[in-house]
Amino acid sequence: MSSDPHGDGNRVRATLSEVASLADVSISTVSKVLNGRAGVSSETRARIEALLQHRQYNPRASKRPVAPLLDVLCYEIDSPFASEVLASIEQIARQRRMGMVLTGATDKHLPEQSWVDDVLRRAPVGVILVACVLPAKDKQRLRSRNIPLVMVDPAGTPAPDVPSIGSADWNGGFVATRHLLDLGHRRIGIITGPDNMLASTARLSGYRAALDAAGVPVDPELIRPGEFHHRDGLVEGRALLSRPNRPTAIFASSDLYALGVYEAARSLGIAIPGDLSVVGYDDLSIARWAGPPLTTVRVPLLAMAEQAVHLVSRLRDEPELAFSRIDLDTTLVVRESTGRPRGSGRHTAAKVSNS
Amino acid sequence: MSSDPHGDGNRVRATLSEVASLADVSISTVSKVLNGRAGVSSETRARIEALLQHRQYNPRASKRPVAPLLDVLCYEIDSPFASEVLASIEQIARQRRMGMVLTGATDKHLPEQSWVDDVLRRAPVGVILVACVLPAKDKQRLRSRNIPLVMVDPAGTPAPDVPSIGSADWNGGFVATRHLLDLGHRRIGIITGPDNMLASTARLSGYRAALDAAGVPVDPELIRPGEFHHRDGLVEGRALLSRPNRPTAIFASSDLYALGVYEAARSLGIAIPGDLSVVGYDDLSIARWAGPPLTTVRVPLLAMAEQAVHLVSRLRDEPELAFSRIDLDTTLVVRESTGRPRGSGRHTAAKVSNS
Numbered sequence: 001m002s003s004d005p006h007g008d009g010n011r012v013r014a015t016l017s018e019v020a021s022l023a024d025v026s027i028s029t030v031s032k033v034l035n036g037r038a039g040v041s042s043e044t045r046a047r048i049e050a051l052l053q054h055r056q057y058n059p060r061a062s063k064r065p066v067a068p069l070l071d072v073l074c075y076e077i078d079s080p081f082a083s084e085v086l087a088s089i090e091q092i093a094r095q096r097r098m099g100m101v102l103t104g105a106t107d108k109h110l111p112e113q114s115w116v117d118d119v120l121r122r123a124p125v126g127v128i129l130v131a132c133v134l135p136a137k138d139k140q141r142l143r144s145r146n147i148p149l150v151m152v153d154p155a156g157t158p159a160p161d162v163p164s165i166g167s168a169d170w171n172g173g174f175v176a177t178r179h180l181l182d183l184g185h186r187r188i189g190i191i192t193g194p195d196n197m198l199a200s201t202a203r204l205s206g207y208r209a210a211l212d213a214a215g216v217p218v219d220p221e222l223i224r225p226g227e228f229h230h231r232d233g234l235v236e237g238r239a240l241l242s243r244p245n246r247p248t249a250i251f252a253s254s255d256l257y258a259l260g261v262y263e264a265a266r267s268l269g270i271a272i273p274g275d276l277s278v279v280g281y282d283d284l285s286i287a288r289w290a291g292p293p294l295t296t297v298r299v300p301l302l303a304m305a306e307q308a309v310h311l312v313s314r315l316r317d318e319p320e321l322a323f324s325r326i327d328l329d330t331t332l333v334v335r336e337s338t339g340r341p342r343g344s345g346r347h348t349a350a351k352v353s354n355s
Numbered sequence: 356m357s358s359d360p361h362g363d364g365n366r367v368r369a370t371l372s373e374v375a376s377l378a379d380v381s382i383s384t385v386s387k388v389l390n391g392r393a394g395v396s397s398e399t400r401a402r403i404e405a406l407l408q409h410r411q412y413n414p415r416a417s418k419r420p421v422a423p424l425l426d427v428l429c430y431e432i433d434s435p436f437a438s439e440v441l442a443s444i445e446q447i448a449r450q451r452r453m454g455m456v457l458t459g460a461t462d463k464h465l466p467e468q469s470w471v472d473d474v475l476r477r478a479p480v481g482v483i484l485v486a487c488v489l490p491a492k493d494k495q496r497l498r499s500r501n502i503p504l505v506m507v508d509p510a511g512t513p514a515p516d517v518p519s520i521g522s523a524d525w526n527g528g529f530v531a532t533r534h535l536l537d538l539g540h541r542r543i544g545i546i547t548g549p550d551n552m553l554a555s556t557a558r559l560s561g562y563r564a565a566l567d568a569a570g571v572p573v574d575p576e577l578i579r580p581g582e583f584h585h586r587d588g589l590v591e592g593r594a595l596l597s598r599p600n601r602p603t604a605i606f607a608s609s610d611l612y613a614l615g616v617y618e619a620a621r622s623l624g625i626a627i628p629g630d631l632s633v634v635g636y637d638d639l640s641i642a643r644w645a646g647p648p649l650t651t652v653r654v655p656l657l658a659m660a661e662q663a664v665h666l667v668s669r670l671r672d673e674p675e676l677a678f679s680r681i682d683l684d685t686t687l688v689v690r691e692s693t694g695r696p697r698g699s700g701r702h703t704a705a706k707v708s709n710s
Contacts, residue, residue, distance in 0.1 A: 067476035069456070077445055078640070083438035090432055090459050097469060099477055101424070101454040104445050114452060121422035122454055230644050259644045266646040285433070286641065289585050289614045291621040 023048050034120070034145065049144040070098040070312065071119050074130040075105045080256065080284045081228075085130050085152060088305035096309065098125055105132045116141055126312030128152060133159070148315030150308050153199060163315070163323045165307045169199045172297040172330035173206025173253070176279045179295070179332055180249040181214045184344040185277060189222040189240040189247035191233060191257045200228075203253045203281065222247055226257060233260020241268055241276070248341040249277040255287045258294050258337070273339035283333055292336035300328045378403050389475070389500065404499040425453040425667065426474050429485040430460045435611065435639045436583075440485050440507060443660035451664065453480060460487045471496055481667030483507060488514070503670030505663050508554060518670070518678045520662045524554045527652040527685035528561025528608070531634045534650070534687055535604040536569045539699040540632060544577040544595040544602035546588060546612045555583075558608045558636065577602055581612060588615020596623055596631070603696040604632040610642045613649050613692070628694035638688055647691035655683045 016034075020027045025044060032040050033048045040048075070093050074082050086102065093100045101122060105111055109132045116138040119127060126148040134142075134149065139162065142149055151164035180188050190207050193200025204223070211218050224240060226232030233252055237260055240247055252258035258280035262272060270276050272292060280287050280296035287294040307326055315321055371389075375382045380399060387395050388403045395403075425448050429437050441457065448455045456477060460466055464487045471493040474482060481503040489497075489504070494517065497504055506519035535543050545562050548555025559578070566573050579595060581587030588607055592615055595602055607613035613635035617627060625631050627647060635642050635651035642649040662681055670676055 067473055069454075069477075071454075078438045078442035080435070080438075080640075083433045083435075083441075086438075086457075087433035087459065090457055094458060094467065097473060099424075099426075099456040099458070099473060102441075102445055102457045103449060103454070104442065112449065118422055118452060118454060122424075230640075256644070259646075263644070263646045263648075285435075285585075286644075289611070289618070289641075291614075291618045291646070293618075 019048065019051050023051050049141065052144045068098045069101050069122050069124040070309065071101045071103070071122065071124040071127045072130060073103050073105055073111050073115065073127065073132050073134075075109045075132050077102065077104045080286050081254070081282055082130060084284055084301050085305065088302040089128060089130075089152075089309060091302070092306050092309040096313075098309075109133050110135070111138065119147070120145060123147070125316055126150065128308050128312060129162075134162075146316070146319060148312050148319065150311050150315070152304055152308050160324065163311060164325045165304050165311065165328070166199065166325060167299045167304065167328045168330045169202035169327075170206040170209075172281060172299070173203035173251070174210045175206075175330070175332045176251050176253075176281065176297050177207045177210035178214070179334070179338065180251065180277060180279060181210060181216065183249075183277065183338060184340050185247075185249040186216055186341075187219070187222065187245065187247040187249070188216075189224065189250040191224050191226050191236045191240075191250065191252050191261070193226065193228050193253060195225070200253065207251055228254050228256065230256045230260045233257035234263050235260070237261035237264030238268070241265060241270055248275075249279070249338070251279050253281045255280040255282045255284045255290075255294060255296055257281075258296070259286060259290060262290060272337050275342065277338040277341070279332075279338060287333075287335070290337070295335045295338040296333055298331045298333045300330070303328050374403065374406050378406050404496065407499040423453045424456050424477050424479040425664065426456045426458070426477065426479040426482045427485060428458050428460055428466050428470065428482065428487050428489075430464045430487050432457065432459045435641050436609070436637055437485060439639055439656050440660065443657040444483060444485075444507075444664060446657070447661050447664040451668075453664075464488050465490070466493065474502070475500060478502070480671055481505065483663050483667060484517075489517075501671070501674055503667050503674065505666050505670070507659055507663050515679065518666060519680045520659050520666065520683070521554065521680060522654045522659065522683045523685045524557035524682075525561040525564075527636060527654070528558035528606070529565045530561075530685070530687045531606050531636065531652050532562045532565035533569070534689070534693065535606065535632060535634060536565060536571065538604075538632065538693060539695050540602075540604040541571055541696075542574070542577065542600065542602040542604070543571075544579065544605040546579050546581050546591045546595075546605065546607050546616070548581060548583050548608060550580070555608065562606055583609050583611060585611045585615045588612035589618050590615070592616035592619030593623070596620060596625055603630075604634070604693070606634050608636045610635040610637045610639045610645075610649060610651055612636075613651070614641060614645060617645060627692055630697065632693040632696070634693060642688075642690070645692070650690045650693040651688055653686045653688050655685075658683050 016027050016030050020030045029040055030048055033045050072089060074086060076082050090100050103115055124147060127142060129151045131153060139149060149162055151162050153166050177188060192204045208218055224236035226236055233256060237250065240250060241264055250261050252261050258278050261278050265272055265276050272278055280294045283296045283298035287296045371382055371385050375385045384395055385403055388400050427444060429441060431437050445455050458470055479502060482497060484506045486508060494504060504517050506517050508521050532543060547559045563573055579591035581591055588611060595605060596619055605616050607616050613633050616633050620627055620631050627633055635649045638651045638653035642651045
């Protein structure tokens with residue numbers, strides 16, 4: 001039983017009894033560690049975990065999973081962004097007949113303390129993180145059981161040791177801003193995401209690059225920060241629109257920001273797109289439902305989910321797979337929230353080709 | 356091992372070997388049926404399932420669940436309604452350290468064919484249906500394994516054999532309509548849900564009762580049907596607002612309808628609340644994000660989720676628990692989308708007490 005019954009090459013995986021013998025403990029002690037149960041000293045636990053990882057213990061070798069599970073840890077499950085990502089992951093998991101176990105994260109984007117113990121007990125095919133981060137010790141424990149980990153659109157700078165699936169954020173920021181420039185806008189505000197998220201830095205960088213390419217100077221006063229909540233769009237939108245020389249367009253770098261900007265404009269009597277053009281980001285359902293329907297950058301959530309589930313399955317079979325990040329393409333979807341600035345022609349949305 | 360180790364009364368639960376002996380088959384055949392595996396004739400399967408149910412086979416008696424799971428089947432996972440219900444169920448399940456396995460339903464509100472097999476393999480603590488229905492044979496199979504089933508806000512008329520958690524829909528329809536009447540509206544349109552959903556019938560009935568109580572005749576032309584999608588709100592809202600003697604208020608019986616009505620009003624140049632008052636239903640986040648923020652009927656989703664998870668756990672221990680339905684209270688939340696009709700005073704939202 002020491003050779004991999006799935007026949008993927010000449011790697012040798014350990015059985016429970018081999019690990020027990022190497023660690024000089026009983027099989028039941030190894031089993032306790034594997035199943036996250038108490039009653040093992042932290043020193044012994046660490047020794048066994050190191051052995052498990054080194055020998056690539058494979059639960060499949062000793063027991064066949066009867067109903068494969070896929071664990072998903074997600075920040076703000078009920079946010080419009082998360083709910084569409086989760087629906088996409090569920091759809092792909094269902095096609096593969098994996099049960100998606102969904103757990104919410106804390107407001108620090110972290111799992112609860114007991115989460116990793118529960119995951120080890122469930123022994124899923126893999127773990128997908130949606131806008132969450134995992135402490136190093138939790139990653140280590142998953143790795144010791146050969147449970148692969150993949151991040152989708154990671155919050156914070158992606159950890160180099162965890163493969164991640166994202167989308168072309170720089171390109172998204174660039175095409176959104178160029179669309180506004182093509183319509184004739186020169187004073188274009190932006191509401192960015194948190195500094196520590198690579199996605200928001202990349203969108204801002206795309207915005208700057210588009211302005212540079214058009215020879216329009218970047219005005220730091222028009223760059224406002226936020227945390228991707230509706231309220232930030234409202235507050236920062238109001239701040240931008242209350243300035244003496246207010247912008248004629250705002251690139252709201254999430255659809256939820258854009259709804260906040262809509263509300264700021266409405267409360268100030270500013271018409272969209274007549275007095276103000278707005279571009280969102282993500283292309284969630286709320287973008288179609290907005291009044292007027294929102295011009296936005298489409299993020300391919302279903303394709304991202306597909307890549308994430310596919311990658312988890314591949315990593316399960318090939319843990320050493322060299323891989324760090326895939327970015328999928330973003331495109332501009334032009335609806336009714338963008339038009340020419342006052343005094344430069346008609347105030348309707350112009351069709352601009354995607355890059 | 357034939358008496359219940361959990362000591363809840365004098366009911367006797369069967370072990371695997373007792374069922375095998377009664378059915379005159381091997382233990383492995385019973386095990387195949389229990390775990391949803393192939394290789395058992397449909398006749399034998401039916402005989403074993405009947406015995407399992409009759410004898411109340413209890414998986415706990417033969418194996419302890421190591422990581423308890425809660426299965427949730429949900430229609431349109433990414434709808435704003437579903438995503439808030441799911442986040443609530445997940446929160447309660449997490450507090451109880453149950454892993455929530457989430458599966459999407461088909462567009463007929465049904466599970467995929469393979470779903471029930473997978474559920475049996477997972478052997479969850481229980482199953483919660485969100486806006487879904489289950490074929491009789493699937494219910495039967497769950498029952499034969501003593502896996503309890505609870506519905507949340509059921510689509511279709513709730514099955515009398517499945518306990519369900521809902522909210523006071525008649526009261527919600529009544530307080531929404533009375534709020535509009537109190538503001539001085541007399542021509543009040545309504546967009547209802549599908550006829551075969553008890554929730555929509557009850558909301559419509561509350562609307563009629565409030566009009567009756569105020570001595571305002573019900574105009575059948577102002578009652579429009581829908582399927583709880585944004586598009587219905589847009590199409591039916593436009594139909595209502597294009598009438599010669601158009602309504603001054605619309606009770607949109609879901610928040611998503613209300614957003615559609617907003618868009619219909621915007622495209623016709625009708626101001627909210629100046630020219631038109633709108634009341635939604637559910638009080639999802641999209642109600643707060645709407646421009647203007649939406650007056651709506653609050654449905655206590657977190658409390659409903661809590662009841663559902665609690666009930667599943669109770670039914671697990673007491674399968675004969677007499678129970679059919681709990682309706683939790685609904686309340687009116689007044690925001691900025693309602694005001695007095697033109698010609699009757701100020702056009703701002705009035706504070707009206709909840710019933």
